Amino acid sequence: MLSAYLAESRLSALLKWGLFLLLPLPLYISSSMLFPFITGRNFGFRIIVELLVILWVGLLALSKEHWPRLSWLTKSVILFLFIVTLADILGANPYRSFLSNYERMEGLVALIHMALFFMLISSVFRRFSDWRLYLYSSTAISILVASVGLAQKFGLTTSYQGGVRVDGTIGNPAYLASYLMFHVFFLLFLIWRERQAWLRWSATGVIIFELYIIYLTATRGVILAMATVAGLLALYFAIRKPVERREAALRRTALAVLAAGVVVIGAFLVFRDSSFIKTNPVLGRFASISAEERTVQSRFLIWRMAWEGVKERPVLGWGQENFYLVFNKYFNPKLWSSEPWFDRSHNVFLDWAIHAGLLGLLAYLAVLFFGVKNVWTAWRGGRVSFYEAGILGGLFGVYFFQNLFVFDNFQSYFLLFLTLGFSDYLAHAETAPPKPVRPDYSLAAVRMRNAWITLGVAGTAVLISLYVLNVRPIMASRALIQALAKFNQGAAITAVQSAFEKSIGYGTFGSGEAREQLASLFRSVIGAEGRGGDDEKKKFNEFTIREMRVLTEAPAPDAKHLLFLGSIYNAGLTLNPAYAGEAMAALQRALQLSPTKQPIYFELASTQLALGNGDAAMQLMEKAVSLDPSFPGAHLNAAFAAILGGETDVAERELAAYRDLVHTLDQATIQRLIEAYLRSNDFAKIKLLLLEGIKTFPESAELYGQYAAVLATLGDKEGAKQAALRAGELDPKLKPEVDKFIQELDSQTPL
Incomplete structure (x- = not known):
């Protein structure tokens, strides 16, 4: 007859010591899951609390003292x-x-x-x-x-x-x-x-x-x-x-x-x-x-x-x-x-x-x-x-x-x-201290029966909760880490896609995170050499679009996801030109949700340029600039659009505005401008950019190598040789390429 009171004592002790298991969680870093300082601790906390709840409801059935x-x-x-x-x-x-x-x-x-x-x-x-x-x-x-x-x-x-x-x-x-x-x-x-x-x-x-x-x-x-x-x-x-x-x-x-x-x-x-x-x-x-x-x-x-x-x-x-x-x-x-x-x-x-x-x-x-x-x-x-x-x-x-x-x-x-x-x-x-209460032996058996029933019901409910709310999301998170690892290891496109399909396939609240990660590395996957052919890239493109559409077609879509989707469509234009219309539709929806977000205008302008609508692209860029003229990136993107659209005066104006805000061009900006001027074959502008870059970054072998190529294109063989030799001095690994470049220059027949 005393078993009920013994059970109460043991359950209470187990609960007390079980609560101590929560204290070391701040030391736990779950490197096998996404966001290692957050996910592991929260899952650990939830699992321990849910298991303790089983004991707690049993204790409540045994004694009202613990209510x-x-x-x-x-x-x-x-x-x-x-x-x-x-x-x-x-x-x-x-x-x-x-x-x-x-x-x-x-x-x-x-x-x-x-x-x-x-x-x-x-x-x-x-x-x-x-x-x-x-x-x-x-x-x-x-x-x-x-x-x-x-x-x-x-x-x-x-x-x-x-x-x-x-x-x-x-x-x-x-x-x-x-x-x-x-x-x-x-x-x-x-x-x-x-x-x-x-x-x-x-x-x-x-x-x-x-x-x-x-x-x-x-x-x-x-x-x-x-x-x-x-x-x-x-x-x-x-x-x-x-x-x-x-x-x-x-x-x-x-x-x-x-x-x-x-x-x-x-x-x-x-x-x-x-x-x-x-x-x-x-x-x-x-x-x-x-x-x-x-x-x-x-x-x-x-x-x-x-x-x-x-x-x-x-x-x-x-x-x-x-x-x-x-x-x-x-x-x-x-x-x-x-x-x-x-x-x-x-x-x-x-x-x-x-x-x-x-x-x-x-x-x-x-x-x-x-x-x-x-x-x-x-x-x-x-x-x-x-x-x-x-x-x-x-x-x-x-x-x-x-x-x-x-x-x-x-x-x-x-x-x-x-x-x-x-x-x-x-x-x-x-x-x-409270006075000891004399046990009521007549109710001990009833309380034990109620406790066992309560423990069974609570245990069943908690086991379901453990699997749905914790185990499956943990497995999905680990699968996502494996997918990101495959990407970083340079795995084939099919392997990367299969890994993401596994993570998303668990159907948990982590699937949205997996889709966002998929979208963020999409350009790197299809742009990399040696990961797969055009068929694999096209399938990966379609897979990414399909998964992102799950996010954008859900209730209360996020403008960020629509922007990602539009960017993916734009990146896949070489694989399927029909994506331009889909990109336009996705980005227009994003703009409706966030009408003052500049990156949406940038991506829409990119779509318009791909469609050959230079004027429409410039209108979008002018709107982005007008939202906040102190945003250097808006002026820079407007300059890119103007260069690609053949609007030389507009490009110069926007570049001047950019330089008023950012006085020194970094190498990434120089490279982007070079790529834009290359598409319009404006080698004179490229030469000036490279001279400025070399002045700012005199130890850059890459800039000297590019300068040598531009000078050779403009017919300045001696200048090209000197620039190439300087690139070889800065980076000895380039010496074979430098020697080959100079030999090709010497073998050219003068006009």
Whole structure:
């Protein structure tokens, strides 16, 4: 008869220790899947949570003691989930809203799993010792993550994202800073009531270490948020009258922090323009902050675009993962200097207003509000000290402030829901241990029977979920990596196509990502020598078009996919001239969805030139230029179109405008201009371009070789020989070709 109570005890223990399996996920880098810092961790989190849910529902059937506490915070989480679900169902693209993609791994499925994690941890962590061990364990993992960042700083390993900013095993400096920020506050909270001196000193050392790594990430949003909140907390601690010895010491520390903050900020402002500040990779990023900075300007532009989207659908928004529709429709042409495509507004509050409307934003803010209210309740109830309340309140403050400039990710979501669960425990924790309840033996058999039934039903449902939502997408992602590997290894077209067919054939939410990757490498595949003949290229072309049409014919198509499709049609014109009409139709649809996106005009102009419509091409390029005359690429593309269309005066005008904005031509631009002038046989212009290029890049053997060929075409044999010899000097591997070139020049009969 006691088996039910034994089962309850074991299930509770298994759940507790199972939750610890989630903590090492930030160390996991899934190199066998696309987006290795995102996909593996999210799949791992979902799989572990789903397996734990099986145990949890069995535990709920055995005992009501473990049912989630229906606090105001829990109610707000449920309400938030309900509103977001409704917004996703009624949104523009429910499939995308539910499942997201490999790059983000968010959507409704991710939110449900986070809510389940909140329920799980709130149900089984019922003592402070449980939370203390969990927070310390999470901090131990964060030390390992931060240590990788330290190794990156000193060159022992390279940053995964490149550059001087460290990213640890998180793979993104901003995400790393946010991840470590939570753990700094966890330790600041725990250190107050820690009785063991060695732990207090160790925690202090870890705090200093992780603050240093946060500094090395050069993440302005997180660092400014922490500095602001630190100042407010120091002021809060300084003005409160101490009631015990520790609080008096805390007050002195707070005053010292305030004084140090004034000195540091003052010194920074005074020496902001010094070479020391400007050349420092971290301080330089802060010194460059201004309303004129490109990143700041792009944030303001995209926030205005997002607000237009909010105004269009204010109640329930567009559904998660549908920001691309707002980005396309309200695209500001001045964003040409930033990323070509945004899927977030880089402001969490605007993102939720887009995802789930103002109702969703209010529900999200309600979750944060009740998290903070829990801290207040715990303080008023004597369950935390005013210092601990200040630290937890500060954590919510930093999280709120940083989200004005960034968006959430797996690590920040996980730690947010962990913090919310902890705040709910503190607000409702018993001040004295609960009295033992005498077991009701008469219900033990009934509870065991109910538990077995519940376990069976939950296990079946979870196994289906595991396969559909996790196993198949994982297999599809690995197949996609194999397809990309075959491409990079120079495999035959048929092998590359077969690999992509395998990945897409799984029919998961990752199929869209596979199709995008297919489109991105299409030109390289058909343009490469030795991969296959014309028949194979034509079949690959048809395969790529067929797969891209799946994306463009889906509900709420993306202008980006229509642009990709139009580009693929244009690239395949030599294989099938009839593609010109299809390209025109796809690009016109893209233009309807995003009428101010310059690259669509560029591709449409390319189609018009292929059809021999030079005037129409120039009209499109003039429109692209007029959208934002400060965009150098628009002037350059207009010049190309003019050269190919025989509009010499227009070409010179647009090139002059381009040179006013970009004073030095890079080699790639020089090569593109040479190709354009070659099609019009204007070797005089090519000669001038090459002379300019050689002056700028005097060590380029390629430019000297091209210059030699042009001089030979223009009849300057001696100049051609000298240029060829110089190319051979710069690159000895070219000597056989140089000798052959000179022999051919000498063998030519003079006119």
